[in-house]
Amino acid sequence: MSAEAVLELADSLVATATGKHLTDLQCLILKDVWRRQTYSEIANRLRYTEGHVKDVASQLWQALSQALDERVTKSNSRSVLERYLQTNPMQPASTVSDTLESLNEIPGFVGREGAIAHLNQLIAQGQRTIVLQGEGGIGKTTLAQQYLEHQGFETILELLMAKETANITPAEQVVEEWLRQDFQTEPGQDFGVTLDRLKRQLRERRVGILIDNLEPALDANGRFWANHSRYGDLLRVLCDPKGKTVTLLTSRDRLCEPGVTVTHYRLPGLSFDTWALFFEQQAIVFSPVTLAAMHRAYGGNAKAMNILCGAISGDFEGDGNAYWQDNGADPLTALDLKNLVTSQVTRLQALDADAYQLFCRLGAYRYQDVPRIPTEGLLALMWDIDPARHRQVITSLRNRSLVESHKGRHWLHPVVQAEALERLRPSPDWHKTHTQAIQFWTQGVEQITSITEATQAFEAYYHALAIADYSAAAEVLLDSRHNQWGQHLTLGSTLYRMGLLQPVVTAIPKLLPHLPEDQRTSELRNILADVYWISGQIHAAIATQEQAQAIACQGLKAVLSQATADARQLYYWRMLEVDALLSLGLYHLDLWELTEAARYFQAVITAARGTAHQGWADKASLCLALVASYGVSHDTEAAAAAPYRLAETLAEQASRTIADISRPEYTGRFAFFIQLLAQTYTNLGNSGRASELYERTIAFAEASHYVQVKAKALVGLGTLSRRQGQAEQAITAIKMALELLEDLGAKGDLAEAHYQIGLTYQHQGEPAIAHIHFATAVQYFTEIQAPRQVAKVQAAQGR
Numbered sequence: 001m002s003a004e005a006v007l008e009l010a011d012s013l014v015a016t017a018t019g020k021h022l023t024d025l026q027c028l029i030l031k032d033v034w035r036r037q038t039y040s041e042i043a044n045r046l047r048y049t050e051g052h053v054k055d056v057a058s059q060l061w062q063a064l065s066q067a068l069d070e071r072v073t074k075s076n077s078r079s080v081l082e083r084y085l086q087t088n089p090m091q092p093a094s095t096v097s098d099t100l101e102s103l104n105e106i107p108g109f110v111g112r113e114g115a116i117a118h119l120n121q122l123i124a125q126g127q128r129t130i131v132l133q134g135e136g137g138i139g140k141t142t143l144a145q146q147y148l149e150h151q152g153f154e155t156i157l158e159l160l161m162a163k164e165t166a167n168i169t170p171a172e173q174v175v176e177e178w179l180r181q182d183f184q185t186e187p188g189q190d191f192g193v194t195l196d197r198l199k200r201q202l203r204e205r206r207v208g209i210l211i212d213n214l215e216p217a218l219d220a221n222g223r224f225w226a227n228h229s230r231y232g233d234l235l236r237v238l239c240d241p242k243g244k245t246v247t248l249l250t251s252r253d254r255l256c257e258p259g260v261t262v263t264h265y266r267l268p269g270l271s272f273d274t275w276a277l278f279f280e281q282q283a284i285v286f287s288p289v290t291l292a293a294m295h296r297a298y299g300g301n302a303k304a305m306n307i308l309c310g311a312i313s314g315d316f317e318g319d320g321n322a323y324w325q326d327n328g329a330d331p332l333t334a335l336d337l338k339n340l341v342t343s344q345v346t347r348l349q350a351l352d353a354d355a356y357q358l359f360c361r362l363g364a365y366r367y368q369d370v371p372r373i374p375t376e377g378l379l380a381l382m383w384d385i386d387p388a389r390h391r392q393v394i395t396s397l398r399n400r401s402l403v404e405s406h407k408g409r410h411w412l413h414p415v416v417q418a419e420a421l422e423r424l425r426p427s428p429d430w431h432k433t434h435t436q437a438i439q440f441w442t443q444g445v446e447q448i449t450s451i452t453e454a455t456q457a458f459e460a461y462y463h464a465l466a467i468a469d470y471s472a473a474a475e476v477l478l479d480s481r482h483n484q485w486g487q488h489l490t491l492g493s494t495l496y497r498m499g500l501l502q503p504v505v506t507a508i509p510k511l512l513p514h515l516p517e518d519q520r521t522s523e524l525r526n527i528l529a530d531v532y533w534i535s536g537q538i539h540a541a542i543a544t545q546e547q548a549q550a551i552a553c554q555g556l557k558a559v560l561s562q563a564t565a566d567a568r569q570l571y572y573w574r575m576l577e578v579d580a581l582l583s584l585g586l587y588h589l590d591l592w593e594l595t596e597a598a599r600y601f602q603a604v605i606t607a608a609r610g611t612a613h614q615g616w617a618d619k620a621s622l623c624l625a626l627v628a629s630y631g632v633s634h635d636t637e638a639a640a641a642a643p644y645r646l647a648e649t650l651a652e653q654a655s656r657t658i659a660d661i662s663r664p665e666y667t668g669r670f671a672f673f674i675q676l677l678a679q680t681y682t683n684l685g686n687s688g689r690a691s692e693l694y695e696r697t698i699a700f701a702e703a704s705h706y707v708q709v710k711a712k713a714l715v716g717l718g719t720l721s722r723r724q725g726q727a728e729q730a731i732t733a734i735k736m737a738l739e740l741l742e743d744l745g746a747k748g749d750l751a752e753a754h755y756q757i758g759l760t761y762q763h764q765g766e767p768a769i770a771h772i773h774f775a776t777a778v779q780y781f782t783e784i785q786a787p788r789q790v791a792k793v794q795a796a797q798g799r
Contacts, residue, residue: 003031006081010064013084015149017067017407018372021156023182024205026060029053033074049702059450069407111274112143115267119147119248127263129239129247131214131255134267136415137303137337140250141212143267148208148248155182156208160368163414163421165216167366167462171230173502180499181451186707186740187499189535189747191230195237202243209238213414214251222256235260269300279320282309286320294324303401303413304340310401311344315351341419344400354385355396361433362403362412363420366462369455372409380440381433434463438472447482448494457481457491461507470514477507478523492527496534504531522551522576526583533587534708536747536784542587549580571612578608578616585623590748592788594632598624618657619673625650626676629683644684651680659693671700675713682720690720708749711740715753722760730760751780755793762796771797 007030011022022030025046032042039057043050057074064072064080072080122130132140148156157178162168172191175198179185183201187194201207217228224232238247239261249255255262270278272295279286286294298304308323316323327343349356361381365373375394382390394410397403404411412420424430441460448454457479464473477492489497496504508528515521525548532541555573559565585600604620607613628647654677658670678693694717701710718734721727734757741750758773774797781789 003034006034007031009081009085012149013067014063015156017409018063020158022060022063023056023184024155025056025184026063029057030060030077033057033077039074052702055449059452062450067407111270111277112139115143115265116147118265122263122265123246126241128243128245129235129249129262131249131251131262131264132267133251133254133264135299135301135337136252137301137413138267138269138299139302140267141210142302144210144212144248144250148210148246151208151246152206153208153246154205156210157182158371159209159211160371161211161213161216162366162368163213163216163417165225165228167368168217168228169369170502170506171228171234173500173506175234176500176502177451177455191233195233199237199240199243202237202240202245204244206244207246209245209247211247211249214249214255215253218251218253218255222254224257232257232260235262269298270302270305271300275300275305278305279309282313282318284309284312284318284320290321290324294320298337298340301337303415304337306401307340307344310399311347314396314399315347337415338419341402341416344402345419345423348396348400348402352393352396354382354389355393357385357429358382358393359397359402360420360424360427361429361436362397362410363417363422363424364433364437364463364466365412366459367411367417370459372406372411374444375408375410376444377437377440378410380436383432383436431467434467434469435472437463438476442476442479445481448491451498451500454491454495454498454500458495458503465510468514470511471520473507474511474515474520474524477504477511477527478520490523490527492524493530496527496531501531501535504528505535517551517554519551519555519572519576522548522555522580525551526576526580529583529587533583533590534746538587538590538748538784538786542584545580545583545587549577549584552576552580574607574611575613575616578604578613578620581607582616582620582623585620589623589627591784591786592792594627594630598627598632601627618654621650622654622658622673622677622680625654626680626683629680647680647684651677651684654680655689659696671697671706671709672712674700675709675716678713678716679719682716682723687720687724691717694720707740708746711737711746711753712749714740715749715756718760719756722756722763727760727764731757734760747780747784748786751777751784751786751789751793754780755796758793759796 007022007027010030011027015021025048028046029042032045037045039053040050042048043053046053061072061074061077064077068080068084070080119130132144134140145158159174172194175191175194176187179187179194179197179201183198185197185201188197217224217231219225235247235257236259238245249262254264272292275295276286276291279291294308298308308320312318312320312323316326345356345359348359358378358381362373362378364381365377367373378394379390382393385393394403394405398405402412402416404413424433438460441456441463445453445457448457458476460476461473464470464476478490480488480490481494482488492504492508495501504527508524512521512524515524525544529541529545529548532538532544552573556570556577559569559573581600581604585597585604588594588597588600601620601624605617605624608615608617608620611617625647628643628650631643654673658673659677674693675697678690678697681687681690681693694713697713698710698717700706701713714733714737718730718732718737721730721733734753737753738750738757741753754773754777758770758777761767761770761773774793777793778790781787781793
């Protein structure tokens, strides 16, 4: 089998099992593995680090393992896929006629030849953003998914809109995840910049996009609700006439957003002949008159057809006439899917109480960021049902078409979920169901090494929010797990380390007003402040971190005032205090407020030295060395007299602690601080030591995907090269950093990079080019409100 054929097979298997396609990088890795290349060879060819290739490959093998229900690794992938192919031969589907045939072979997907032909015609005419409009259950989602899957797109993106307006994921978060996970591109700090990056990707690749169940985001006039207006901005990008994208949206309502040009296609119900063929294939007997009455009553609704099939097979032994007679339906009365679902669920309640309980509880899952729930997620909701009946209960729901299932993963149709939610909310099970779901998502993710695992762990937050259990929601964000950086980090910190800033920025402010000022709120503010800092909102970061520190100080006072201080409480409060102080020092350092930064670093050293928090003192000493290397230090008499001597002493101390590769605790998590140490040695004129530390930082940053740290190290290398008289090397290094930072949109770091390259061109005798970079640096520093940084640049420009 060719590499292209195995790629087609693997992508199809994964998409069917998980609802998501392989990423571009996973496709490239799979093809090279099939050609028997090593990870090292693949990394060299694709120009990634070997560690990054292994990480992405690991996610690929996990996805294939899930799709095939057996463990797949690099070494056995060939034999597993070949064995699968022997029992499940692939069918080519390259032409439109082939596509029609293959779509109609999908169980339950029949009678859509006309719809597919209509879509082909619209797209051929250049109308590539199409709203499939129609009632619930008519088959909009199935048609859109299957159509996109058979059109040979490089990438298919799916957005499953929340069923309730309050739960809709912000557009910023959606685009952020698309860029990171599907295009391996960093989003910007500004949403406009992020959309520009998405637009560039969509102009370069053939991408299929499905936005499903749009109507919860629309008001009565068909426009986006004010708090979801950025979805309008997203759609304007998707409608870009220069793009190669086909976007299908499904909605019960018409989209009337100003500035968004779409084509509406009202999807008709399935024909009578299609219904007749479907029921004949399922061995269900009808008289033509009865079937015609049912088809007319439900308007050819596809989901109704499936539910009726399940009800007739399960309760009437395949006798459709008996079912229709028993239900006493008037053929002249127009029934809709909601009424059908309601009647079937009411019947289920009478016939199988356990299955009915599970059905209602399944309404609690969101089926959005994680669209399909593993069987373990269903078992978690059957806490009061005899374990011996668990499989039977699930089968009962599947047989009645009240739950969709494929390869051990399950989901509810939107109309069916609405019925389940409506019955669950007033029941005594509402709170307990969400509590069980919280436990399932939390315990089911033991470590986080991928965005998929992070997203699954974060699902628990939404369940806590649904029952207004703000304490539980806080615990979700503060739950610590091992991660790809060899650390034990909270979920909130892990999310922003992975570049998922939007979930953190959205989640924490919702919780803080509902929580007491305790250790959790101090830590949550600490995390939120770091996110503000990373996104360039340094003053917001300072204000938030000062609140975290104030709470920690109050907590410390309370513990110390006790006759017998609680050692554990004392440790935790002190940790929060010194961590806040260290962060504040780093924020002021970025603002070039060096004296203020030095005071914070000294405060950390004073509080943590010789205690269980010595690690914070070591980091603060390193930071203080950097400040001193600029000729500024904490205002003690000794330090003020000899800041450079202090810098040398503290730098050597840091070399023996944080930067000592022989120490067992030394890992890449110190990469940020090692590049600060390299800056210190640069300022002190020790170019050999500085160069070694920068190279080490870059290696760590590449292995652990710290793009921002890699860029900062490249700027440092450029600065070092300029001071050594190697201007060309300096310009090359800083330009590489600028490319990375422009993708990130990190304004403070961008400003510093432009400042340093401006200095390099100035030294080269090219004042015009230097002026451009100085002006850009001033612009960025002005935007983040760093007046001392602006003054620094202007002083250099006037030399």
